[in-house]
Amino acid sequence: MMRHVRLHVRHAKLRLASRMAYRGDLALSLVAFFLVQLAAPIFAGVIYFAGGEFPGWTIYQVLLLQGILSTIIGVSYMSFFGLLWFTENMVREGKLDIILMRPVNSLWLMIMGGFDEEDGARIVSGLTLIVLALYHIDISGSLTIAILLMFFGILFYLSLAVICSALTLRFIRTRLYEIVNLVQMYASYPGSIYGKKLSIVFSTVVPLLIVAHYPASALLGFAMNGILIAIVSVCVLVTVSIWFWYRTLRKYSSAGG
């Protein structure tokens, strides 16, 4: 496992070194990603100050939630989410063959290939929001539990990335990743705005509340109904997605030679 982590770090360094060959583009991309990530909190502010409400949550608590979401998305997108586009490129160009000829876990290599340094800006904007929110609110919950739940949020994103990658292996092209944008949209607000039925769905079948709602609730000391089911659901999703990826790989037929 340590070898895999070392490999990932070396790969990330190479990727950064490679990206630095185009400095201007890198700087512009970082600024753009930082600003784009602030769009949702600004929208939430507009709703709130126009008289809208987030039942049981103040605007700064919502900002905290969105800061956590941005951080999780930043970590996920930077570390592995590029797997989707990397898979498509590798399959189209027939370069997946080269990856399969390496003595390292193929999925890990693909995840490595999905590293995207530009998404680091999302982490910065997320942390900025968290600091800004915490300046206005008191923490009465547990930081450790919040961090642990954020880890499960990242795992949830990992399972989505792996499933989309597997479908790309199968169909070469898929726009299923648009669903991921939906996840981000729904995860941007407290679970309380969705009503009971939808909240159950979002903590079981599609446990997107684990991405931001539960970690923010843990930090604020709010009740976290259905948290255990959501954790189990994430674990099941990750296991199934990895199994599905390898299953699909068996049917890979490579590009014509």
Next chain:
Amino acid sequence: MEAITVKKLRRVYKGHERKEGFVAAIKSLVARKKVISEALKGINFTINQGEIVGFVGPNGAGKSTTIKILSGVLYPSEGDVRVLGYTPWLERRKYVKHIGAVFGQKSQLWWDLPPADSFQLSREMYAIPAQEFEERLRTLTNLLAVEKVMYRPTRELSLGERMKCEFIMALLHNPQVLFLDEPTIGVDAIAKDEIREFLVEVNKKFRTTILLTTHDMDDIEEICERIIIIDNGTIVYDGNLEKVKKKYLTCKTVDVEFTKIKNQKEFATILSKGTVLEDRKFFKSVRFERKDVDIPSVLKQLMNAADVVDLTVHESRLEHVIKEIYKEKEK
């Protein structure tokens, strides 16, 4: 000792086809015509440790499919393959440590970084001990004379330089078997020669088994002693290169350049014994069947019949041999 054993290897591809045009595209959304193609029809061969074998055939013959199965990338539909004692697709991660591959059209190097960085990543992937890595890198870069080149970004390298670095990348972990798929495609003549010499040297020095797929018959002629010819999923020839050339190279071509014909009748008689391929005022290119004429006496007669400036004899090329084999198989 056998390095590669292939028995009754079959691979079937299932796909779809549709007619041209937009309407056909719409129809194909509802009902698609299934197409099953048999890329490999139960092929058998063995390759011994340290052999260099040319694997040739026309496009779509099954070469790449075979290489992909041998390298563990594809699952076969049927058959048994053992490479260095491994079943490639079942024990892929353990197995691939012992093989290397160079694909002429798929780079393994990072485009914006110097090859030296890619080599370091390879060291990490194959867990090559630092000292062993340094020694091997030195040996390979010396052999290919790329010591300076490997510190320049890959995108700035010529194709020849890049291909040399691809070879280093494939050989750093000292593989026992090397698969090469069109490794000299697009490379200039000088770099091609250097790569061929390098491969022969690597084979001698490390006893690396090499399976070479190429459309460049000069690669085969200069590197391989044995060829396997595949066509339409079946092996049509497997054996010694020289033997096959002797069997099928039944003619020679004579090019004669002259300033004056001294004996028109004799000159015409000589030409009539062969097939004139090129006919200019002071130049003729004629193909003679070896069974019909004695080439040295043809040359003498030509010298007598005309004021010859230049006289060249060509052996038919390997391409011709392969075409003959395909024709024979069709019959």
